[in-house]
Amino acid sequence: MVDGNPLEAAETVVKMRGIVKQFPGVVANDHVDFTLYRGEIHALLGENGAGKSTLMNVLAGIYRQEHGHVYIHDREVHFSSPRDAIMAGIGMVHQHFMLVPSLTVTENILLGLDEPRFVMNLDRYDQAIAALSEQYGLRVDPKAKVWQLSVGEQQRVELLKMLYRGAEILILDEPTAVLAPVEIDELFLTLRSMVANGKSIIFISHKLNEVLAISDRLTVLRRGQVTADGIPLQGITRRDLARLMVGREVIFEFEKQAHATGDDVLCVENIWSKNDKGLDALKGVSFSIKAGEIVGIAAVAGNGQSELAEVVTGLRRSSKGTVRILGEDFTNSPVRRGIQFGVGHIPEDRTHVGTAPNLDVTDNVIMKNYAREPIGHGMVVDMGAAHSFAKDLRALYDIVVPNIDTPVRLLSGGNLQRLILARELSGNPPFLVAVQPTRGLDVGAIEGVQRLLLKQREEGAAILLISEELDELLRLSDRLFVFYEGEIMGEITNVHTNDDELVEQIGLMMTGTRMDELHLETEGASHHD
Amino acid sequence: MTELSVKPGKKSFFPYRIGLEPRMAQVSSWLPASLSLGAVVVALMIGALILALGGGNPWATYAHIARASFGSLGVLSDTLVKATPLIFIGLACSLAFRMRMWNIGAEGQFYMGAFGASAIVLLPVLPAEAPRWQFLILMAISGMFFGAIWGSLPGLLKAKFNVNEVISTLMLNYIAIAFCNFFIFNVWSEGGFQMSPKFPKNSWLPRLTDYASTVPEFAGLTTHAGFILAVLAAVVVWFILHRSKWGYEIRLVGDNKRAAEYAGIRISRNIVFVMMLSGALAGLAGMSEISGVVHRFQGAISPGYGFTGIIVAWLAKLNPYAVIPVSILFGALILAGREIQPSGIPKMIQGIILVCLIASDFFLRYRVRIRKQVEA
Ligand SMILES: Nc1ncnc2c1ncn2[C@@H]1O[C@H](COP(=O)(O)OP(=O)(O)OP(=O)(O)O)[C@@H](O)[C@H]1O
Ligand SMILES: [Mg+2]
Numbered sequence: 001m002v003d004g005n006p007l008e009a010a011e012t013v014v015k016m017r018g019i020v021k022q023f024p025g026v027v028a029n030d031h032v033d034f035t036l037y038r039g040e041i042h043a044l045l046g047e048n049g050a051g052k053s054t055l056m057n058v059l060a061g062i063y064r065q066e067h068g069h070v071y072i073h074d075r076e077v078h079f080s081s082p083r084d085a086i087m088a089g090i091g092m093v094h095q096h097f098m099l100v101p102s103l104t105v106t107e108n109i110l111l112g113l114d115e116p117r118f119v120m121n122l123d124r125y126d127q128a129i130a131a132l133s134e135q136y137g138l139r140v141d142p143k144a145k146v147w148q149l150s151v152g153e154q155q156r157v158e159l160l161k162m163l164y165r166g167a168e169i170l171i172l173d174e175p176t177a178v179l180a181p182v183e184i185d186e187l188f189l190t191l192r193s194m195v196a197n198g199k200s201i202i203f204i205s206h207k208l209n210e211v212l213a214i215s216d217r218l219t220v221l222r223r224g225q226v227t228a229d230g231i232p233l234q235g236i237t238r239r240d241l242a243r244l245m246v247g248r249e250v251i252f253e254f255e256k257q258a259h260a261t262g263d264d265v266l267c268v269e270n271i272w273s274k275n276d277k278g279l280d281a282l283k284g285v286s287f288s289i290k291a292g293e294i295v296g297i298a299a300v301a302g303n304g305q306s307e308l309a310e311v312v313t314g315l316r317r318s319s320k321g322t323v324r325i326l327g328e329d330f331t332n333s334p335v336r337r338g339i340q341f342g343v344g345h346i347p348e349d350r351t352h353v354g355t356a357p358n359l360d361v362t363d364n365v366i367m368k369n370y371a372r373e374p375i376g377h378g379m380v381v382d383m384g385a386a387h388s389f390a391k392d393l394r395a396l397y398d399i400v401v402p403n404i405d406t407p408v409r410l411l412s413g414g415n416l417q418r419l420i421l422a423r424e425l426s427g428n429p430p431f432l433v434a435v436q437p438t439r440g441l442d443v444g445a446i447e448g449v450q451r452l453l454l455k456q457r458e459e460g461a462a463i464l465l466i467s468e469e470l471d472e473l474l475r476l477s478d479r480l481f482v483f484y485e486g487e488i489m490g491e492i493t494n495v496h497t498n499d500d501e502l503v504e505q506i507g508l509m510m511t512g513t514r515m516d517e518l519h520l521e522t523e524g525a526s527h528h529d
Numbered sequence: 530m531t532e533l534s535v536k537p538g539k540k541s542f543f544p545y546r547i548g549l550e551p552r553m554a555q556v557s558s559w560l561p562a563s564l565s566l567g568a569v570v571v572a573l574m575i576g577a578l579i580l581a582l583g584g585g586n587p588w589a590t591y592a593h594i595a596r597a598s599f600g601s602l603g604v605l606s607d608t609l610v611k612a613t614p615l616i617f618i619g620l621a622c623s624l625a626f627r628m629r630m631w632n633i634g635a636e637g638q639f640y641m642g643a644f645g646a647s648a649i650v651l652l653p654v655l656p657a658e659a660p661r662w663q664f665l666i667l668m669a670i671s672g673m674f675f676g677a678i679w680g681s682l683p684g685l686l687k688a689k690f691n692v693n694e695v696i697s698t699l700m701l702n703y704i705a706i707a708f709c710n711f712f713i714f715n716v717w718s719e720g721g722f723q724m725s726p727k728f729p730k731n732s733w734l735p736r737l738t739d740y741a742s743t744v745p746e747f748a749g750l751t752t753h754a755g756f757i758l759a760v761l762a763a764v765v766v767w768f769i770l771h772r773s774k775w776g777y778e779i780r781l782v783g784d785n786k787r788a789a790e791y792a793g794i795r796i797s798r799n800i801v802f803v804m805m806l807s808g809a810l811a812g813l814a815g816m817s818e819i820s821g822v823v824h825r826f827q828g829a830i831s832p833g834y835g836f837t838g839i840i841v842a843w844l845a846k847l848n849p850y851a852v853i854p855v856s857i858l859f860g861a862l863i864l865a866g867r868e869i870q871p872s873g874i875p876k877m878i879q880g881i882i883l884v885c886l887i888a889s890d891f892f893l894r895y896r897v898r899i900r901k902q903v904e905a
Contacts (some may be wrong), residue, residue: 068897213682315791336793345791355789368794370777380773 001415010037011202013169014059014090019068021054025402028054029065030224036169041191041201042230043211045245046221047442048414049400052204053095055221056171059202060092061085072169090161092171093334095178095413097154097442101147104522105129108146109161133160136197143378152183157192171202174413176210177440180468181302183418188214206414206442207239213277220244225463246444253365256454256476262291263327266312271321273311281307284321289462291430296465296477296495300510304486305466306348309435312464313345325431339368344429345422346437348466354420357409360399362390364408365423397422398448413440418437425452432456435466450476470503482509490515534736561846561893568889569844569858579877598861598867605828606737606750610822612853612860614639614831616759617814618838619845619852620766621680625807626847627770630781630800634683634698635704635811636835638676642812644709645675647826650728651717657729668816676807676812679705682802686798694804696824702835706828713828717832734821755817760853762810767849769806779803793872811835818826832863 016037023027028051036042048050049368057063061072070077073089079085082092099108104124126142133140138156144273146154155175162170172191176184191201191214197480205211211218212233220228220241228244265287275281281304289295299305310316323330325341339343347353355364366386370376374385390404399418401411408416417440421454424432434453438446453476456462467473473480473495489509492502508518578589598608618635646668649655655664656670683697716723737750739756750781778799782789789796814834823830836858845851859879866875 171668262851314793333793335790336795339793347791352785353787357783357854358784359780363777367781371774378772379775380683381777383772 010040012036013038013072015071015074015464016055016059017069017071018056019055019070020066021051021058021063022066023054023402026400026470027224029058029221031068032224033229034059034219034226035230036200036202037217037286038200039195039198040216041195041203041214042200043215043218043233044204044221045206045218045241047245048440048445049225049412050221050245050442051224052221053173053412056092056173056202056204059410060090060171060272062092066167080270087165089168090171091165091167091169093158093173093175097152097158097175099146099157101144103159103354104143104145105140105149106142106330108157115167120231121195123519129160129164132163135238136160136163137186138522139186151178152180152186155179155187156190163194169196169200169202171204172301173204174206174440175203176205177413182300184210206440206446208241208443211241212238222247222254225294242443243340245442248444256478257458259292259458261293262325262460264274264288265291265326265353266464267322267324268312268345269322269324270307271308271318271323272310273307273316273318275304281486282311282318282492285319285457285483285488286484287481287488287491289431291460291462292457293458293478294457294465294476295464296467296473296480297483298467298473298480298506298510299472299483301468302508303483306435307486309345309433309464313433337510341431342427342429344368344424344427344432345359346424346432346434348435350416350420350440351409355408358407360407361394361404361411361419362386362397365390365391365393368423369427391425393419393422396426417441418445421449421452425456428456429461432461432463434463435468436468437465438469438472447471470506471497473504474499480506482506482507482515484510484512489513490518564889564892565844565846565886568885569882572878572885575881575885576874576878580874583790593868594861594865594875598864602746604750604864605753608857608860609752609756609866610860611863612856613753613755613759613821614814614818614834615838615841615856616756616852616857617810617817618763618834619841619856620759620762620849621807621810621814622839622842623777623845623847623849623852624810625765626768626783626842628799628803628807630684630687630802630803630807631695632683632698632807632841633695634679634705635807635814635835635838636831637698637702638679638808639815639818639831639835640702640709641679641748641808642672642676642815643649643826643830644705644712644815645671645673645812646816646819647712647717647725647728650732651826652727652755661731661733664791665820667736668732668820669813671725672812672816672819673809674812676815677809680808680811681801681805684801687804688800691860706817707744709826713826717826727825728820732820733824734817736821739808751822752818753821755821758813759816759856762813763849763853766810770849773801775799811838814838832866837863837879840879840886844886845884 010033014034016032016034019029019032020027020032023492032051032055034055044052044056058065061082062085064080072078072090077084077088100111100364101528103111109129110125129142130235133142134158138160140149140153140156140160146157149157155178159170168298175493179187191516195201203211205214215233217230218228218231219226220243228273246287269286270287271282272280273282285304285308287295297305297308301451307316314330314333314337317332321331325338325343329340351357366375366381366389370386375382375389387404391440393399394401394404397418399422400415408419411419421437437453440448441449450472453463465473467474473484474497477495480495482489482492492506496502509515570590573591577591580587582588597604599605601799620640621638622632623636649671650663654667663665679701682694683694683701686692686697687694702758713725715724736753741748749868778789778794781792782794782796782799786796818830819826841852841855841859845855862875862879871883
């Protein structure tokens with residue numbers, strides 16, 4: 001989209017000036033200025049808790065600013081509800097989708113509109129929505145029920161909902177955090193076709209590569225204040241971005257110290273397991289992890305890696321095979337036993353599995369050790385000890401939250417992830433299962449988490465790392481297994497970053513080529529020469 | 530494309546439109562309490578309107594209700610008597626509801642508790658001249674035991690076979706009442722009357738009036754020790770929920786079942802135990818009613834305490850301490866029902882309060898906006 005310099009004469013669609021928004025204990029936005037031009041993709045960056053979502057919620061009429069003005073097309077607006085914002089052409093896709101699972105795509109899109117009134121001629125609307133999704137390349141079946149859709153498809157429904165309401169300005173809050181790489185590419189195509197149609201897009205993401213790939217200009221927030229106001233992206237590097245966000249140099253490459261490993265901690269033999277639909281998700285997987293070793297699993301989402309994490313933590317039954325942890329048989333043991341062993345688990349779904357949203361920070365951090373000294377004595381929970389534990393973790397892991405009595409549903413996405421990390425790492429687990437441990441975190445925090453994982457490794461923890469970020473896997477893992485449809489395609493023992501050939505190999509294995517076939521192919525190719 | 534888009538805010542007949550929006554920000558802590566209070570006030574006003582439409586004088590009626598339930602030491606004492614079983618049952622429901630176990634079988638558990646307490650006297654387990662403390666302790670234990678059995682039954686069904694507890698607890702109410710009636714009509718009936726013989730005095734919970742010789746003001750006051758027991762139970766339930774490991778598990782399961790599984794909590798076991806304690810509390814209500822008020826085993830000992838207790842728990846927002854004042858309010862309404870004619874009016878007010886309460890819960894989650902129509 002960056003061709004010549006089209007932005008000079010661009011028309012301003014959104015102008016926010018001096019926005020101040022406070023929450024008890026924090027100034028989430030401190031005199032923030034923000035300008036959006038027509039037809040641009042504008043990236044909004046910042047650390048966790050920097051105030052990005054808050055600023056966008058002000059623009060979308062969900063929060064009301066204490067000071068400052070918002071202008072749309074140079075006319076000042078005073079939104080008192082999301083509805084007002086929609087009427088002004090502003091549509092926001094939140095990180096947590098707001099769809100009704102039991103209704104169809106069309107019904108979800110029509111929900112809350114004045115039309116149709118009483119008689120629902122759904123067919124007509126189905127067609128209209130199909131046409132709209134055609135136009136923007138948002139593939140989704142209008143008649144499908146939302147619960148049947150993948151996360152990526154649900155996101156398309158949210159986008160269609162906004163387009164159908166005539167939104168001209170689209171806000172996407174961390175849209176790629178939940179998507180697989182292929183889906184990200186598709187989303188980007190859609191975004192490009194939207195701006196080509198004269199729409200303007202605000203794009204929030206922590207992934208700097210994406211920001212560099214898709215946006216025209218960017219605004220950076222740090223602790224509620226603007227540190228870069230709508231600067232064009234030409235000539236900016238990942239390092240520059242990181243410095244703008246964090247305020248210091250972020251080291252992207254850090255040396256993983258080679259060190260001696262110990263005995264097998266996890267030993268998985270010929271494991272079979274079914275997914276929620278009753279189909280085989282794991283088909284005879286065997287591997288082991290030694291103390292002081294990080295073993296990564298690379299796979300496209302839905303190829304059995306989530307089920308593997310559940311089987312080794314006791315959350316899912318295996319139909320065949322054995323799991324051993326620290327030499328003891330752990331096959332189909334209850335979760336509780338793993339927790340007693342000290343197994344840590346950073347789950348994939350932080351809001352539905354990892355935390356209890358309406359309970360406070362204290363209740364959420366003691367989830368794994370409430371029954372143990374010093375917090376649990378006999379039958380009671382020592383709330384004094386629990387509070388000081390929560391305060392310690394908050395300080396140690398830098399969790400930004402006004403106080404420890406706050407229900408965790410009010411934490412920003414990144415802070416929620418930190419809370420889970422704090423809880424799972426605080427016990428120095430001998431075995432840790434980390435599923436997408438850096439999802440939703442800012443660059444500084446990602447660096448921090450990766451260091452923490454390496455520190456656990458140095459202290460002798462065995463870590464099973466499941467991630468969709470190949471970069472992360474290559475940087476952290478000692479060994480790497482590639483999964484495809486519940487089977488191991490190959491093991492990579494010599495893991496290092498910046499190796500295009502390796503990345504290509506992994507890519508092929510992730511799409512179903514076995515490692516031995518891979519060698520045959522390359523050999524075959526060299527024979528042709 | 531543009532003609533497809535529906536423009537919200539089309540002109541309509543009314544110049545204002547009312548919209549609902551989910552609340553996104555944290556609500557301040559006084560909002561739930563003041564909304565509940567507001568709901569009660571609105572309910573009383575709606576009740577007044579209906580009374581006025583029916584040709585009555587609402588203010589006189591309310592004044593009458595107030596006088597009939599709080600007007601003198603005597604009626605205040607009677608109000609507390611009515612509030613006592615409600616506190617126990619309100620606690621029973623609050624505990625179960627905290628874990629999202631919809632126990633609507635407190636009525637049956639209450640009857641089973643009354644049966645258990647009566648059995649100590651009527652079987653008899655203890656001789657009639659046994660000391661009072663022996664009677665009271667055994668009656669309480671037996672009442673709680675039978676209530677607990679009646680509560681754990683649907684708990685077991687839910688844990689083992691995933692039977693919906695709403696249906697099973699509701700059905701067990703009828704079985705409990707029929708079971709009690711069998712004993713009242715056949716086994717323990719006195720001279721063909723549908724009630725047991727009166728219990729000996731040393732099986733009664735002490736009442737204020739028993740101390741009239743030392744404090745003359747207590748003469749005729751029927752408030753019994755069950756009220757103190759109920760207040761203690763509230764403290765215990767609060768402690769369990771907020772200070773014990775078990776209570777932590779209950780709150781975690783209630784808020785997010787998947788997180789509880791992830792934390793290694795045995796959900797089935799908790800379901801059974803929570804239903805057991807919930808039943809035991811309702812059973813204790815039955816014991817306190819038998820031993821503190823009725824002094825014999827008979828039918829119709831509950832004007833629907835088991836169901837009013839559900840409303841109490843809800844109005845108290847499942848907070849054990851709030852159960853106490855709310856129970857006193859409902860105790861007053863029940864008492865007023867006896868005093869004023871037609872007695873349907875307090876029941877009607879109870880119903881309206883419930884409806885308003887459910888509505889107020891809605892306002893807790895949504896905010897209403899009234900806006901002027903804008904010309905598109
Ligand atoms: N409803 C709320 N009540 C109280 N505090 C809030 C609320 N919403 C946000 N905050 C606080 O305001 C600050 C900014 O939060 P915001 O959600 O805007 O961050 P963010 O930049 O989107 O972060 P992330 O990248 O982690 O999503 C945080 O400290 C957060 O805890
Ligand atoms: Mg955010």
